[in-house]
Amino acid sequence: MLRLALKMLFGDTGKYLMLIAGLVFATFLMAQQAAVFCGLMSWTTATLKNVPAPIWVVEKQVEQVNETNPLLDTDVARVRSVDSIAWASPIYSGIQRVRLANGNFKIIQLIGIDATTLAGAPPKLQPGQGRLEDLRLPHAVIIDDLGRKRLAVEKGRPVELGDVFELNDQEARVVGIADAMMSFTGGPYVWTTYERALQYTPPQRKMLSAVIAAPRPGVSVEQAVADIERQTGLRAFTNQGFGSSDKDFNTTTVWWYIRNTGIPISFGITVVVGFIVGMAISCQTFYSFVMENMKHLGALKAMGTSNWTLCTMLTTQAFTVGFVGYGIGMLLTGLFARAALTNKQPPFYMPMSVPFAVLGVILFICSLSALIGIWRVSRLEPAMVFRG
């Protein structure tokens, strides 16, 4: 009977395609928008990925990495003086404007790191694209892959090693190209030494953005963070990734954006629209499919098909279109992901929970569609087939 149910479904090509289209639309919109949202949220923590360190120390009012209050230069020494800390280095992080050779201006995310230890340097330089140690050379900067395109003077000719641009009227020479996560502001990352970063930046009384640090061997990051906070009065965070703990800078940064911006509402509305439209199309079309087949379902019932079998048939039909629609929708999402990851934008990050959650929503829609059909069929009098 299930084979018969599927033949009934596939035989009504128009309705079948309409059902599939509705569920594909819902799947794609929900999965794609959720993944873009997660991608955007991961971009908010790009500085934490691109300036790797187990511990970030900031001014005590700071909640997220992209909005730091400056510290005193002496705070680096205070952090170093904490017993459980192995090392601590200064970090400058700020948005600056670059002047290109053709006179154009571009926004960048400038990172200044300790020249001696190079702590906070980009995790990976592209093969054959410079050496980290060259950052100690005069006017040296390292840019990320995005910077190669964004800071190019001519379209189609990306920035090469040795190319120069101006930062606050001072020369900056590219000595390396790094792989890095894109920043939330969309500007490329530019690393230089801490001292040079201060020269590139209009002077202020306090310039130290943060202190990065690592615990001594045998001391946990959490313990070191607690010691720093207790002994310095500054705020310290771990840098282990979103969700690892509420003392993690990734977690607090992402939650800050969720609480203080309209981003989740904007994406949330789109996801809800995907759900509502998918549900409306699916339920309405399936109801219409059931109504059109009522005469045949009535005949089956008269011929001795039990309510249970009819319900199973309807459920099979609803879930078949659900799985097909979900499959195609996720395939489209995969194609979108491929394009997004190749072009490095729009942001795209899909945690494993997203496809499962979307599958759950699609199955909910299918269950609802099936229930509407079951409700109609269970009330169907088999005697109706004799009434014409």
Added chain:
Amino acid sequence: MSDPASSPDAPLAARIRGVTRSFGDGGTKLLVLKGVDLDVRCGDITMLVGPSGCGKTTLISIIAGTLAADDGQLEVFGNDLRKMSKAAITRFRAHTIGFIFQQFNLIPTLNCIENASVPLLIQGCSTRLAEKKARALLEQVGLGEHAKKRPSQLSGGQQQRVAIARALVHDPRLIICDEPTAALDAKNGLLVMEIFEQVARSPERAVLIVTHDNRIFSHANRIASLDDGKVTNVHDADGSSPLPDHIANLAHG
């Protein structure tokens, strides 16, 4: 009335006594069946005739177990349907009764074999066996070469022959037909009835046909007249009971 009636001693397929059925409540309550008595015998083709609204459809719905009677006695092959649960009646229908509907009620997205095999699939039979039996029945009704066609590719008469194959494929002991020729022209109507009689008539099987179509009365062994919710006359083909004038006029008209 060319076919001899079965023996009066033939086993009863259905025994109906004092069956009543009403629809609606209170002031809108309408008593459709007002105490029907009727025997449907195995080996017979029994036709149920009468004016529109006299309760024919309600009566066959009750005999088929698709509608419950309000009162009275109703036994089909010795089973008291009024004492059976809904699930038991559904199973009983699946195994005991074959249906032919006025509008054929074939599933348009299935081909003839698949349509004809439906009753066996309902019984839980394997698709392969069901389709094998369905093909054999389609051969019997002369549609072997159209077995893979969909209903929309067939004429009305051919569709009704598929419905006949479907009604017989599970070898039911009672076949209930609702106006089987009403949607067909005269030629096709007679052809369908001839084929139907050839394949359906059996000493172990009863056939109950509701019809307005006087052209097919000659296929009946018995004609029961229903009027105003009661069986007013039962005419046997052996002449033991008279055919009412209005029916006789139709039959010879």
